Amino acid sequence: MKRNSIYTKVLSLISLSVAFWFVSCDKELNLQPISEISADEFYNNAEDINLAVVGIYNGMYDVLDKEWILTELRSDNTYMSPRNSETANVPFRQVDRFVLTSQNIHVEDYWRACYRVISLANNVINQIDVVEDPELAGRYEGEARFFRAHMYFNLVRLWGGVFLVDRPISGAEAKTMDRSTTEEVYDFLLEDLEFAAENLPGTADGSELGRLTRWAAKTELGKALLTRGGTENINRAVTELSDVVHNSPFAYLDDYAGVFDISNEYNSEILYAVRYQTGSVGLGAPFANYFAPMQSDDFVVRGNGDELNVPSTSLSQTYEAGDERKAASMADTWIGYNGIVNESKHIIKYNSDFATVDDAGNDWPVIRFTDAMLLLAEAINEVNGPTSEAIDLLNKVHERAGLTAYDNSEVGSYFDFKLALEKERKLEFAFENQRWFDLVRTGRAITVMNTHFATEDQYNDPDRPQFNTNPIEEYQLLLPIPQYEIDLNPAIAQNIGY
Template sequence: MLVAGLVSCEDELDQAPLSDASAANFYRNSADFEQAVNGIYAQLSPVPDRYYDLSETRSDNVYGSSSTGVRPWDPVNDFATTLENNELIAEAWNNDFNGIMRANTVLEKLNESVVPEEGLRNQFEGEARFLRALYYFDLVRWFGEVPLYATVVLPAEALTIPRSPVADVYALIMADLNTAIEKLPASYGASGKGRATSWAAKALLARVHLTRSGPSYGIEGPGLEANEYSQALTLLNDVITNGPYGWVSDYASIFGYGNENNPDIVFDIQFQSGGLGLGTTLPGYMGPGSYFNAIPGIPSPQSGVEMRELSDDLLNAYVPEDVRKGVTVQEGFTDVNGNVETRAFYRKFLDESSPGIDRFDWPINFPLIRYTDVLMMKAEAILQGAAGTQQEVDDIVNMVRARAGLEPVANVTLGMLLEERRLEFAGEGLRWHELVRFGQVIDKMNAWLPQEDELNRMPESIEAFHVIYPIPFTQLTVKEGLYEQNPGY
């Protein structure tokens, strides 16, 4: 395997196969470029499972130690220092870089002669840059320093490109998002649902500013202590004031199968219905096979997925009145043999009445940025020192709490905001990144580990190096000395 999968020929995620087409003879007209841009979006397909594996399972939301200890997520859950050989780590690296490769190819081939209509050409460029920024942002948060490919490179050239400082990777991310804000349309017609908009680019850039402003932990990780809370707030206020989004009063409906692309969705990953195998695997991946075997109408149930139980700490954080718990959590079940399972798992994206071809094919989109998130990021920016008032913060948090059926609170602190975000976004893959961004990951996890580690497989405490993951071993061995492993692994 070459560095970053730059010579990968895996095209199964393309929405329409290119057959024997190559970059040399394919990019001839607008239809070809639309198909190619769809191929960049297609690399988002594994993201929901990845966020469950590398963020939720890593965090204090999930205790993911399996009965045998040999599942791919076990060493992620257990903070093993041998993760460089883990298939989940390799998947994150390879698929993100494949998305970057596809974006770079579109950007290289795009010009006026092949896409003469300026508006469409701008859209394609904006989408490619938005998605490249998104993939690089994930890489920075998972691995810290990564090789920087701003153009298409040949495999031989890739072997000369070392990892770049995090600040340099962020420079490309922010430049791409600023260009995307300029080039992307504010909205699309019905046929363009799910495509990136200028509003999505602004919201993502705000999250980048917040992440850059987080603590560094003394490592080459996602936080640079950049103090860019004011920049984030400007973008967030623009999305809130001028964007086409709005408050959805019923929490469950945000994730309803018949209510996709509702006003709370700023950007999501689109999955198809119709039993074509183009749905998301996430609902079936988060739940155990024994649960689905007990439900009539679920096609071809299998028992290959073992439960990753939700932590007692998360379950106890929900008060009885909080309606979000019932939407988010499946608290036990009875299997086909009458055995009672008392452990809990995530069910937020599950509708048992709408399966596809099997329990790994669900026609529900996965949100990456919600309007509720935009509001709560505004509260975060204000609490971190951007212009604003305590009343604005309290009002935002109390909107969220009122929808959840909870009483209002006053004088919200960063700690209170972090806890409210935990309950609001549980199962959406944000928790690890937010613990890191708020500067709470070491303290929170070190308090949590001794309480939850029933099988005694975790370390007594984690250290700063655990904030990011190791570089996959396959990348380290491509060319000796090209990359150095992240400290601690």
């Protein structure tokens, strides 16, 4: 069991935050889950604010429960198992095949979860003046603003322009809001990340283990600048990411598998992860069961798997011989009764020993040090081409996987380096909700996904033509605004094509 960390604070807050969420689950727009509760009466001092901040961390559980559906399942890394019947788990298959509508439950649930976190953050920011210590106030506000920015960064990449809410609002006010532009959303979230980078502490140890540091904020800031694009933003990204890579106390581990070892969580490579704990305490992770093969009983993880997120054939084949990341991330088979080998690809990155279904203890990494390294290499390549520093950063990650370093002749041009980096990130961050965002950022999503649909068997089965999938179009890079938002305010513009 993990001790001396944010877990103890999360456990003490669960009943409080759940009560808040139940009060608010039917509010209009769901942009203000606790804004109609008397925050003035609750947030009276620094201890109250601290509990509220921990509530924001707790809000990430609902976010991650759906995020893999709209990112990983929507990428070429995975697909919805063809062994599920045509009528089973239809909303998952709609996302996988890009035939979802504005009424898809996963689109709605993820949208709501993000805005719950934003609302929790807004309540902290709105009441931060009750904290008398300026340094402590800056830290708490920095944590709140990081999470608000993180939610908006995901929202803007998935939906484009969304509703900017920077304070607690009433249901009546929410119904009159309009979507902000993509540029306005980026301006807003970058300001939040800059504040977080300036005010969060450099370390978080002991009882604070698991809380954010300025280095996590700087990495997110660098990624957001790189994603927004433009010479000035990319140059700024180089500055922020260089600071993380060269000056932070974080470092990549020698062993890739060790990064995800449940006995070594929050190691030097983890800048921020959502923490889970097994033991039927309400903090267990469901992903091992979501991703394990169906009818695998207890041979893969405790209880049957749902097989909702299956590694693609192309991903399995992309790993080179000797790439140690594959054995730590996925398997092509599993051994069942009487030693029978079952051909069934499945994710193992989040597997561990646990006694109750949907109660694994594996943390989910959100920001890793190797992410900062490869983002820095990408930013350098965008500005100056593949310099020796950029190639060195790529090779450090590549060699850590047990592979031979790239020769300069293999990655010496801008486009060769870009493709090598794309492949490296695909394998380095497999099943960590990074792949879809990478493809969108680099402008490669349509090309890669249409190849995926044209070559993977499950989308081209003549015996199951109902699962065949057409090439995607530009408009499908964005998700539809949830229908309930449009119903509440018909003046809101739906994304084109939906």
